[in-house]
Amino acid sequence: MAGCPDLAFRTVARRFGMEMAYPEMISAESLIRANPKTLDFMKTHAGDRPLGCQLFGARPESVAEAARMAEAMGFDAVDINMGCPVPKVTGPGAGSALMKDPRRAARMIRQTARVLRKIPLTVKMRTGFADATGKEALELARIASGAGAAAVAVHARTKTQGYSGKADWNVIRLVKKKVRIPVFGNGDVFLPADARRMMRETGCDAVMIGRGSLGNPWIYARALAAMRRRRIPPPPELKERKKIFLEHFALLTDSEGEKRALLKIRTVAAWYFRGFPRAAELRQRMNRVRSARAVTRWVEEFNPT
Ligand SMILES: Cc1cc2nc3c(=O)[nH]c(=O)nc-3n(C[C@H](O)[C@H](O)[C@H](O)COP(=O)(O)O)c2cc1C
The missing domain is CATH 3.20.20.70 (Aldolase class I)
Known part of the structure; x- marks a missing residue:
């Protein structure tokens, strides 16, 4: 796509x-x-x-x-x-x-x-x-x-x-x-x-x-x-989801460089945290991030409860 x-x-x-x-x-x-x-x-x-x-x-x-x-x-x-x-x-x-x-x-x-x-x-x-x-x-x-x-x-x-x-x-x-x-x-x-x-x-x-x-x-x-009619694993909990998201971001940085990764990560963050309470707040923060460290910090601090 x-x-x-x-x-x-x-x-x-x-x-x-x-x-x-x-x-x-x-x-x-x-x-x-x-x-x-x-x-x-x-x-x-x-x-x-x-x-x-x-x-x-x-x-x-x-x-x-x-x-x-x-x-x-x-x-x-x-x-x-x-x-x-x-x-x-x-x-x-x-x-x-x-x-x-x-x-x-x-x-x-x-x-x-x-x-x-x-x-x-x-x-x-x-x-x-x-x-x-x-x-x-x-x-x-x-x-x-x-x-x-x-x-x-x-x-x-x-x-x-x-x-x-x-x-x-x-x-x-x-x-x-x-x-x-x-x-x-x-x-x-x-x-x-x-x-x-x-x-x-x-x-x-x-x-x-x-x-x-x-x-x-x-x-x-x-x-x-x-x-295959096997037991369906549950979707990951928020903590695991954050980890996968940050791995995705690290891979994006490796393959595209930090500048492009910071732009792309806005859309990717919206996908990963869609539907969680306060996801809009996280999205707004992601739209403003200027460093990889800030991405990690905002995601780690994201607490939808
Ligand atoms: C943003 C976007 C881009 C897409 N780009 C392509 C594409 O480049 N080639 C393609 O074969 N289908 C493309 N599609 C269609 C999807 O591959 C797929 O056929 C369609 O979304 C239906 O499947 P889904 O319900 O699993 O999404 C695109 C769909 C979307 C939403």
């Missing part, structure tokens, strides 16, 4: 069993131009595996070329984004606009699958552009399967829905029933029981968690336990 799954976030989430991650989506054209900001999004280390590279673009040959570069850089999979609803992305014909342009989508998938030597190609989509019946997802999933994709991920909302309304998991079930490649289910998994229910109700092969993981990295351990 754009702005969220940086290296620090992924390092923390992997400790809780997150099995696969994608940094925020990358513009194929920017990667080809070696845009420094784009390369910065792709920052990783040896422990940050398996790691997919999600690309977006409107031109099949650019996406294929960027995928080739991502493989050479050591990524473990390439994903093509065909679900993003942001006008800046859909305007030129990328993201969810490809759900309306199956011929171009097919060419893009085929050309990209062809250039990848050893790593799989996946395609992420929505249930449809505006049509909620799942017809468009089914068509695109069939195209993806036929054109060489190894799996598809379905965010069970239409492009028009954005992030509102409820995800319609029936479409994930429909796609799973009709295509032979693995299907990753996505949309509205916030609790461990949701992950288990999604697998049971849709038959999907994997569950993707987006918003439910923000400030909540232990969701992975808890969801995996639920999916």
Whole structure:
């Protein structure tokens, strides 16, 4: 998710069993131009595996070329984004606009699958552009399967829905029933029981968690336990949560430097302490911090009772 799954976030989430991650989506054209900001999004280390590279673009040959570069850089999979609803992305014909342009989508998938030597190609989509019946997802999933994709991920909302309304998991079930490649289910998994229910109700092969993981990295351990019918560990108490948050901050400082970490930590703090009494006060303090020491002090002093 754009702005969220940086290296620090992924390092923390992997400790809780997150099995696969994608940094925020990358513009194929920017990667080809070696845009420094784009390369910065792709920052990783040896422990940050398996790691997919999600690309977006409107031109099949650019996406294929960027995928080739991502493989050479050591990524473990390439994903093509065909679900993003942001006008800046859909305007030129990328993201969810490809759900309306199956011929171009097919060419893009085929050309990209062809250039990848050893790593799989996946395609992420929505249930449809505006049509909620799942017809468009089914068509695109069939195209993806036929054109060489190894799996598809379905965010069970239409492009028009954005992030509102409820995800319609029936479409994930429909796609799973009709295509032979693995299907990753996505949309509205916030609790461990949701992950288990999604697998049971849709038959999907994997569950993707987006918003439910923000400030909540232990969701992975808890969801995996639920999916494996094991005892679900409780979420950490405040003291443990503070410790994980400060580790997250230390990792952010290591990977991005103190100045950037101090800016990013505002959002991260809001995620971790959301819902606690006096969380707003902590958030205001975080918005003003100017040193790593102050972050540690305010968090240690945070007492919601
Ligand atoms: C702020 C934000 C940024 C996102 N960026 C991406 C992205 O870059 N690529 C992508 O495939 N999905 C992106 N998504 C969509 C999520 O990956 C996911 O499909 C969607 O939020 C539904 O899953 P969830 O209910 O678990 O969050 C983004 C979502 C949000 C809220």
